[in-house]
Amino acid sequence: MKGGLLFDLRRLHLAVEQASRPQLEPLGLTSAQAVVLGWLLESGHGEVCASHLHRQTGLSRAAISATLKHLQRGGYLEVAACPGDERKKRIVLTRKARELQAALASCAAQQQEHMCAGLTAQQLRTFAECLRRMQQNLDQTRAGPAPGTRRNQ
Numbered sequence: 001m002k003g004g005l006l007f008d009l010r011r012l013h014l015a016v017e018q019a020s021r022p023q024l025e026p027l028g029l030t031s032a033q034a035v036v037l038g039w040l041l042e043s044g045h046g047e048v049c050a051s052h053l054h055r056q057t058g059l060s061r062a063a064i065s066a067t068l069k070h071l072q073r074g075g076y077l078e079v080a081a082c083p084g085d086e087r088k089k090r091i092v093l094t095r096k097a098r099e100l101q102a103a104l105a106s107c108a109a110q111q112q113e114h115m116c117a118g119l120t121a122q123q124l125r126t127f128a129e130c131l132r133r134m135q136q137n138l139d140q141t142r143a144g145p146a147p148g149t150r151r152n153q
Helices: 005-027 031-043 050-057 061-073 101-115 121-143
Strands: 047-049 077-082 085-093
Touching (some): 031 101, 050 061, 061 077
16 A cells, blocks of 8 residues: 555544644543543533444444443443443443543644644635545445445446
8 A cells, every 4th residue: 555545544544643642641541532532522412322432433343342441440431231222331421521521622623723734724624525425435335235226337
């Protein structure tokens, strides 16, 4: 994989994780933990199941499971079985997690400002539109063709 868009996206992802470490380490969080906590805090959901968290963040089920265990040990959330389905896990944020909301939001804002320096508002809108479209394309590919249709028609 010498180059191309996939390589560039992967390098950007790694650069974002590396750049966030100095801000997250004093908080005692990894990048994955910050993503999960940030999503939970911003979503406004009082409670959510782990499977929903997996779909929303894009993290693998294994990464979600390991991250939730670390966050639970750190006192940031409580995990219990979902009512009606003991296999599913219900996640509830603690006060300790809510106290981190401003710090996490500040870290994210600083990171985004630094990453987007020199780009115009129009370039950022276009980039965001492209990313959303790429995600839709991949989501459709994973879902397969609609019933009654064939690919390559």
